[in-house]
Amino acid sequence: MSEVEEFEELRPLLFSIAYRILGSVAEAEDAVQETWLRFDGSSTRPESVRAFLSAVVTRVSIDVLRSARVRREEYVGPWFPEPLLSDPYQDPARSVELADSVSMAALLLLERLSPLERAVFVLREVFGFGFDEVAAAVGRAEPACRQLLVRARRHMQAGRPRFETVREEREELASRFFDALREGDVAGLRDLLAADVTMAGDGGGKAPQLAGAVVGAGKVARLLASVFPRMARIDVTFEPREINGQPGAVFRDRDGRVLHTLALDVLDGQIQAIRSVINPDKLAHLGPVADAWAVDREVKQARRQPD
Structure with missing residues (x-):
């Protein structure tokens, strides 16, 4: 050899x-x-x-x-x-x-x-x-x-992380989560989230990101349900994928460019943490990267329009 x-x-x-x-x-x-x-x-x-x-x-x-x-x-x-x-x-x-x-x-x-x-x-x-x-x-x-x-x-x-050990159960819960996300179903999302669930995003100052971590099932569910249906209205789509070995998804703009990833930590039949990576420098290996600032402006415009 x-x-x-x-x-x-x-x-x-x-x-x-x-x-x-x-x-x-x-x-x-x-x-x-x-x-x-x-x-x-x-x-x-x-x-x-x-x-x-x-x-x-x-x-x-x-x-x-x-x-x-x-x-x-x-x-x-x-x-x-x-x-x-x-x-x-x-x-x-x-x-x-x-x-x-x-x-x-x-x-x-x-x-x-x-x-x-x-x-x-x-x-x-x-x-x-x-x-x-x-x-x-x-x-x-x-x-x-x-x-x-x-x-x-x-x-x-x-601080050893623990995850749902049965792959099928993780995937089934993730599927329900993304269905509820697509529909903007606050109650459906809240039922899948742990009471102390944490949601945070990594934009690195180079893309829109949360001001800080969002904690609690109610707050996270309302945030998700308010944002993602508007993103769908401007043709943002997502494909469920494993992200670092856990359930997640890759989100893309209308031209198929990578907007961000979302990863879920699942344990005991609930989502314990949600992490989003939107920093474009960390997404280039996944393919062409979207202009997250432009997408954010479109989302804000869609939010002002009546449903």
Whole structure:
């Protein structure tokens, strides 16, 4: 097998590692490309290509994350990960860990960890790397990595997200939610929402966004029912999709351009959280991006018109 073939075979794993460390599709793809450049430019062949490439992409991602954290501290409004429609890496033996770790809720918890804690947690807990491989990847001794993992686990378990485990039940509830959303059915929406449901949006100051998180079934239901029927009147459509492994949808303008994504956290037969990503910089990997400001103006005009 050639070096190119070996690398391409491992690309899904490398991307999945980088995405969980960085929370960004674009930055993860750049980290994978930088990993290829270092692999291609290496004068010696590593004993384990998988271990070598995983270590390189981890180190690159740690460096990127350290610089990204400064930008995120100055970010306008809530920061959410870039939406991921499908995880390219699949491992039946670790399907639960992979699915849980890519959710919006889990990635936001990972944001609380230091870059080293995050990398150690991702490599060990999500992908099952041995401590010798983890230590080589992050440039720390094994005992230090074990301590980093202990701290990371403590932070993650304190706020560990829980989701509806039966896929069919999640999908059925999501279907009812989007039906009620389409119809502007306040009562129908409220029945599907947890009493303390939270709705928040990530516009990054580059698109219209909520002034702050909206909390409570009644408030969220009324907000959703007031906005989305008007959006439909200006030909905004949505397609149900999995967003970071959870039920959600991609919204598009009348020309089919991506307007925003919506992701739902579902547990105990109710929606616990709703997260929208509308920052155009975080949507470009999904296709052509809509002008959210123009859509917002049209929605406001539609709101002033009688039903």
